[in-house]
Amino acid sequence: MKDLFLTWLNRLLVFDVFLVLFSFFWLVVAVVGRSLDLSLGLDLWYKLWEPVFTPALGILMGGAILSGIISQISKRLNKQS
Numbered sequence: 001m002k003d004l005f006l007t008w009l010n011r012l013l014v015f016d017v018f019l020v021l022f023s024f025f026w027l028v029v030a031v032v033g034r035s036l037d038l039s040l041g042l043d044l045w046y047k048l049w050e051p052v053f054t055p056a057l058g059i060l061m062g063g064a065i066l067s068g069i070i071s072q073i074s075k076r077l078n079k080q081s
Contacts, residue, residue, distance in 0.1 A: 006070060013063045016056055023053045 026045055033040030 009063060009067055013060065013067065016060045016063065019056050020060055023056070
């Protein structure tokens with residue numbers, strides 16, 4: 001059960017990393033576009049910041065912490081038995 005949970009948690013985190021990286025690169029391109037007076041979606045990015053990108057960052061941080069905690073607990077339980 002634990003292994004299945006960790007597998008799905010890791011899959012979710014990998015997907016989330018790509019979402020966060022995509023949002024970062026989109027921000028960079030949109031800011032460069034704004035400085036060149038091109039509309040590359042910076043206003044849309046700002047609208048998506050609160051409902052999409054902020055939770056994605058929170059899930060990424062929380063999942064990484066949870067994954068590390070579970071890994072440490074597993075190591076200690078395996079060491080004792």
